[in-house]
Amino acid sequence: MNAMTISRRGLIGSLAALAGSAALPHMAFANAAAEARFPAVTGLIDAYVGTGKLPGMIAALGQGSSAAPLDIARGTLARNSDAPLDMDSLFRIYSMTKPVTGMAAMMLVDEGKMRLDQPIADFIPAFAKMQVQTTPDGSITDLRPAKTQITVRHLLTHTAGLGYSIIQKGPIRDAFIKAGLVPGQASRLPLPGLEVFKPLSSLAEFAEGLAIMPLVYEPGTTWSYSVGLDLLGRVIEIVSGQPFDVFLQERLFAPIGMASTWFRVPEAQAARLTTNYAVAGGMLLPIDPGKTSVYLDQPPYPFGGAGLVSSPRDYDRFLAMILGFGKIDGRQVMSEAAVRLGTSNLLPQGADLSRSFIKGNGFGAGGSVGLGEDAGTYGWAGAAGTVGFVNLRVGIRAGMYTQYMPSEAYPVHREFAKAVLADITPKKAAA
CATH class of the missing domain: 3.40.710.10 (DD-peptidase/beta-lactamase superfamily)
Structure with missing residues (x-):
């Protein structure tokens, strides 16, 4: 499904340029409460969930490839649910499948x-x-x-x-x-x-x-x-020589430790699946309730461009593997050379970007990549409001998860990128 307006100026704009301070890699994410460390991200989530625009949102943020992610969560799996969102809730990530493929x-x-x-x-x-x-x-x-x-x-x-x-x-x-x-x-x-x-x-x-x-x-x-x-x-x-879904499971999901990422959600895990909504006339209309979701059925075939359901914890591990240049938990899942090539600009020379929504950026293995001062960014977004990216230069990974369509109904992709920037950019002391 369509990732659409992942960002107007690249995945996270000038993240590396604005936040590329020598002190940044030494920030201790785990030494403060997530909400205190990321006030802009927290404010963004509160603005959507607190006003009822969306039933729930969760951000997963981490530094380096080994530190556990911090999460900021508000709301529930669905409007009529008492189950709170957490790192193991399940989301339709749609085009965030593309970087995996x-x-x-x-x-x-x-x-x-x-x-x-x-x-x-x-x-x-x-x-x-x-x-x-x-x-x-x-x-x-x-x-x-x-x-x-x-x-x-x-x-x-x-x-x-x-x-x-x-x-x-x-x-x-x-x-x-x-x-x-x-x-x-x-x-x-x-x-x-x-x-x-x-x-x-x-x-x-x-x-x-x-x-x-x-x-x-x-x-x-x-x-x-x-x-x-x-x-x-x-x-x-x-x-x-393997079915596509089997290849992903054996070569990526199992080695990375992505135990909650599937093309079909097992019936036993349905209680973790969020509801997807259509935004229409200021209202939220449930188009795919978690308990009866189409994702509980076997798909006709594995959709490498838009088919996966995943959890914030799982996709953070995928991003951590990328940030570790192929390594996670001491295991080399893919080579450093493969990651460096896949996160580089692979566009053919002279490709016309005039009608694209990645103007000013490059494109790598299924995801947008930053150029120039923005070099090091890699990631993509999904049609139901999810977005995930890394910056290899400053060593961060970030994901936002919610469920609404169309993705352009709210500017969540762009606002999340700006909020992450605001929170990781070193603040100048007051004069």
Whole structure:
């Protein structure tokens, strides 16, 4: 699902520039109460939960890769629930799945099993001769042959030219929906903007169906939010010889200690699952109650771009592993080189960002990366209000978790970034 306006000036703007003080890495997060240490983050959460805009929010913040996170939590799993939010509550993280898929791919690149600039047609021959729309989002019959092969790099960075039913308009959007090329789920309810479609049965079927659709842009030329990370899940299956979800479990989730991250929430864990709401006319409408959630069903296939449910504790461990350059709890889950490459700017040279929402930034393995003074930031956000990022230069990790759609109904992503900045920027003593 759509991460949309993760930030107007990068994931956390000029975090490294504003907070890159020599004293910053020595701040003792654990020596003070979370609310006292992070007053701006606390105020943000209170502003949303205390006024009833949202039933609950929780932030998880940590320094370095080994320190336990601090959390600031307010509210409950749902409006009609007495169960308080905590670090083990479950949230639909939607597009925060993309960095997970991206890092999984980087492991295979690091192991020499595939190359960044290798055509994906080497793994899925149906992508060898793609057609491109003459006019983006225009006719799906007025096409021309693609000049360039789609590569692994393109899938990682949304530059493959692929479409997305939540982004495209006109005939190609309709064609995606009719063909079932919608790798995500939100509710059992028939909702406006969420057309009913027959889902495909496997990643293999998804990939083959996508291969006969026209591209919206020439590969490598334009940043356009897409199903690239979902297709990458199929590439990972082929390259690794394992089902995509099994690869994630065995190579990432188990070694990191992410015991509450799934494409399907086990029935026994349903009591931890939050309710997702639609914000409409100033009201909150429950579109996916936790107790009867669509995420309690087995999905048609694992959605590598938007399919995971996770807890703040689990996703903080994923961020801690990144911040530790692949290491957590003394275990090297992935190589330092793979993390450094995945958190670097992997955009093809000259890619057009003019129509993107990452202007001024780069893009790495499934997440935005900062450039210049902002170097070191890496992360992404989700369609239901969640956001998570690290800054490798100053050694922080931060995540915010709540559940509402559409994500742009409230500026939580942007406000959280600003609040983190305000709280970690060293304050000048009064004159």
